[in-house]
Amino acid sequence: MSSDAATEDALAEQLERILLKRVEADNVPLPTLPAVSARALHLINDPRAQLKQVAAAIEVDPLLGAQLLRLASSAAHGGGGLHSMEQAMNRLGVQRVKSLLVEASTKKLFRSKDERIQTACIGLWEHSRAVAVLARDVAALVGNTETEGIYLAGLLHDVGKPILAGVLLEAERAIYKPGGTWISATSWVNTIQKRHRKIGVALAEKWRLPSAVAATIADCAEFNPADRTSPGNFVCFANALSKIHSVCPGDYALDDAQALVMVGRSLLGLQDDVIARLTDGLKERVRVDWD
Amino acid sequence: MAKILSVDDSRAIRAMISKEVRALGVDVDEAEDGEQGLARVEECNYDLILLDVTMPVLDGPGMLAKLREMGNKTPVVMLTSESKKGIVSTVMKLGIDDYILKPFKPDELAAKVKKVLKLGAGGPSASAVVSGAQAPVAASAAPAPAAAAPVQGDSATTGRQFVDLMVIDDMENVAKKLRGMIPQHMSLGSATNGFAAIAACRERVYRVVLIDFDIPDVNCAALVGQLRSLQPHAAFLSLALKTMKNAEEDARKQGFDGVVYKPFDPSAIEDFLLQYFDNQDLVTLEDNVIKLGRFAGRDDRLDRYFQRARKLCEDSVGKLAAACFEDAIVDLTHLPPRMDRVPSLVLSIIKNSQDMGLAVKLVAPAEIKSILASFADTNSVPCYSALSEAVA
Numbered sequence: 110m111s112s113d114a115a116t117e118d119a120l121a122e123q124l125e126r127i128l129l130k131r132v133e134a135d136n137v138p139l140p141t142l143p144a145v146s147a148r149a150l151h152l153i154n155d156p157r158a159q160l161k162q163v164a165a166a167i168e169v170d171p172l173l174g175a176q177l178l179r180l181a182s183s184a185a186h187g188g189g190g191l192h193s194m195e196q197a198m199n200r201l202g203v204q205r206v207k208s209l210l211v212e213a214s215t216k217k218l219f220r221s222k223d224e225r226i227q228t229a230c231i232g233l234w235e236h237s238r239a240v241a242v243l244a245r246d247v248a249a250l251v252g253n254t255e256t257e258g259i260y261l262a263g264l265l266h267d268v269g270k271p272i273l274a275g276v277l278l279e280a281e282r283a284i285y286k287p288g289g290t291w292i293s294a295t296s297w298v299n300t301i302q303k304r305h306r307k308i309g310v311a312l313a314e315k316w317r318l319p320s321a322v323a324a325t326i327a328d329c330a331e332f333n334p335a336d337r338t339s340p341g342n343f344v345c346f347a348n349a350l351s352k353i354h355s356v357c358p359g360d361y362a363l364d365d366a367q368a369l370v371m372v373g374r375s376l377l378g379l380q381d382d383v384i385a386r387l388t389d390g391l392k393e394r395v396r397v398d399w400d
Numbered sequence: 401m402a403k404i405l406s407v408d409d410s411r412a413i414r415a416m417i418s419k420e421v422r423a424l425g426v427d428v429d430e431a432e433d434g435e436q437g438l439a440r441v442e443e444c445n446y447d448l449i450l451l452d453v454t455m456p457v458l459d460g461p462g463m464l465a466k467l468r469e470m471g472n473k474t475p476v477v478m479l480t481s482e483s484k485k486g487i488v489s490t491v492m493k494l495g496i497d498d499y500i501l502k503p504f505k506p507d508e509l510a511a512k513v514k515k516v517l518k519l520g521a522g523g524p525s526a527s528a529v530v531s532g533a534q535a536p537v538a539a540s541a542a543p544a545p546a547a548a549a550p551v552q553g554d555s556a557t558t559g560r561q562f563v564d565l566m567v568i569d570d571m572e573n574v575a576k577k578l579r580g581m582i583p584q585h586m587s588l589g590s591a592t593n594g595f596a597a598i599a600a601c602r603e604r605v606y607r608v609v610l611i612d613f614d615i616p617d618v619n620c621a622a623l624v625g626q627l628r629s630l631q632p633h634a635a636f637l638s639l640a641l642k643t644m645k646n647a648e649e650d651a652r653k654q655g656f657d658g659v660v661y662k663p664f665d666p667s668a669i670e671d672f673l674l675q676y677f678d679n680q681d682l683v684t685l686e687d688n689v690i691k692l693g694r695f696a697g698r699d700d701r702l703d704r705y706f707q708r709a710r711k712l713c714e715d716s717v718g719k720l721a722a723a724c725f726e727d728a729i730v731d732l733t734h735l736p737p738r739m740d741r742v743p744s745l746v747l748s749i750i751k752n753s754q755d756m757g758l759a760v761k762l763v764a765p766a767e768i769k770s771i772l773a774s775f776a777d778t779n780s781v782p783c784y785s786a787l788s789e790a791v792a
Contacts, residue, residue, distance in 0.1 A: 153739065153740050154739075154740065155739065156736075156737045156738055156739050156767065156771070157739075157767075157770075158739060159739075159770070159771075159773075159774035160739070160743075160774040160775055161774060195774075195775075195776065196776065199743075199775060199776060199777055202744055203739075203740040203741070203743070203744065204740070207740070254703075254707055255703065331483070331484060331485060332483045334481065334483045334501060362489075364489045364492065364493065365485045365486070365489050367489070367492060368485045368486075368488035368489035368492055369485050369488075371488060371492065371498070371499045372483045372485070372488055372499060372501060374499075375499055375500050375501040375504070375508065376483065376501050378505070378508070
């Protein structure tokens with residue numbers, strides 16, 4: 110091993126120690142749910158609140174409002190002819206609106222002023238969307254009705270990564286000496302890979318998302334054969350499927366992903382042609398414009 | 401004729417595989433561990449090996465590694481209850497053609513065998529699910545979760561009687577007490593010792609099995625393990641005393657899916673029935689009045705309540721149309737006033753009714769009226785405060 114590599118390893122280890130200490134001490138700053146989404150979600154869950162109040166809460170954020178109107182006006186939801194946010198919400202349904210509010214809030218976590226993190230985050234967000242879409246589609250295919258919850262779990266399964274990336278960057282800056290060595294992107298990814306789930310679970314709990322979402326983030330690394338249609342199984346399968354279709358940034362164990370897809374096909378009773386249809390054009394479907 | 405080698409330490413599984421594979425017109429040899437499997441391979445050329453992972457003497461990955469070391473390239477399909485990515489990834493590297501997770505459906509076995517052997521399309525074999533150890537049990541079109549309801553007619557096709565509940569408790573009164581608290585139409589079996597329980601589980605298919613946590617001279621964890629292999633789709637719940645500390649945690653350690661406390665509390669039993677049987681009288685139909693029942697379970701089951709209500713209302717509207725009624729009165733008096741769920745349910749009822757040519761009148765308390773009034777699509781539907789007003 111070269112001396113540069115040894116120094117880098119030592120730096121990576123030092124960073125991981127700092128990170129681990131902060132994770133164990135629950136000292137990782139978790140972002141709060143943006144105020145507009147928090148208010149709207151609160152109103153949706155309040156039986157006394159009226160739809161127009163929810164609509165008014167969403168309209169406070171014009172960008173969010175425009176996203177909802179755009180989706181509700183899409184061909185999939187009946188095309189144009191919408192005159193108000195209330196009509197858009199009626200068309201989308203409350204569960205879909207809830208998912209959109211969480212999705213819009215989560216997307217903000219995948220943005221960073223740091224160029225290195227931002228580059229990684231774009232790929233990670235597209236991967237998260239791919240997992241969410243695939244998990245929801247597979248769940249619907251095998252008759253699971255909790256598809257919106259599964260979509261959210263897929264979307265959030267890696268949400269701990271950008272949060273940890275920010276913490277890691279902060280730690281790296283603290284120990285970096287001018288002229289010294291920076292750790293490689295691989296070491297970054299590996300360090301984050303090991304610790305991100307705990308942070309993802311904590312965020313889901315802080316945002317008061319359904320308990321199944323947090324449980325799925327925690328348990329989606331392996332299949333649970335005792336409960337074939339558990340949300341974690343759909344997310345686990347979708348995660349592996351998106352990896353073997355290269356909709357995932359960084360280094361990952363392709364062998365493990367292929368093994369999980371092979372097991373998942375049998376576990377969920379999916380035929381190859383169905384999987385091919387589900388993944389057709391996946392990369393293009395989840396590509397995001399960072400407006 | 402193509403020839404397959406089935407390597408599995410379970411005689412029941414080997415017998416089931418042989419039966420299914422022979423039905424495809426393929427010859428089968430059997431071996432009960434990896435060492436026997438290698439000996440068979442040395443004696444005969446096979447077109448396919450169906451290989452279990454966990455076996456005594458020499459396990460599946462061990463046999464596969466030796467097979468490939470010998471330069472033998474016979475196609476291998478793993479047939480196992482092992483789903484850990486590390487293990488499956490290892491055997492994939494050694495060279496496998498496919499993978500089947502136990503318990504499996506014979507249709508899946510037939511399809512994968514035919515694919516590897518490049519056999520033409522043939523009729524599917526018997527559609528039963530094969531358990532990890534014994535006889536066929538109920539099947540469903542989609543992969544079924546624990547305690548999933550078998551599809552209609554399953555018990556007839558498998559030859560095993562379907563029973564809703566099984567109570568295993570050395571005190572006979574426990575089953576009697578529960579019998580008095582569950583709806584009449586539900587079936588309940590009972591056993592007072594482990595031997596009787598195993599015998600019953602061999603003969604019948606249960607949806608939920610309740611086992612006393614403390615049966616004298618019975619190792620609870622071992623009993624649950626044995627019964628699970630006979631009833632792979634049943635939910636297993638522990639019967640524990642209310643005073644027992646850490647009952648939930650202990651039950652999970654012993655292999656249970658949850659706990660039901662003794663003596664039985666009516667609301668807890670109702671909750672249990674809702675969770676495992678969806679058995680609330682959610683929707684009743686009298687003349688042209690569709691009445692929605694109360695939601696009595698925990699909040700996390702509310703989604704299921706609304707889904708069931710939606711489906712049952714749809715069925716009821718269909719019945720009213722078939723009986724030539726011109727309108728449907730939907731009584732929402734007991735509906736939980738949830739803004740995120742009520743409009744969607746009501747919209748679905750309105751749409752179904754319109755499709756069937758029925759007018760809709762609603763009966764609802766003020767809270768529900770207020771929710772419906774805030775939606776453009778529901779605020780114009782006639783809504784009354786009392787059933788008598790709607791009927792008049």
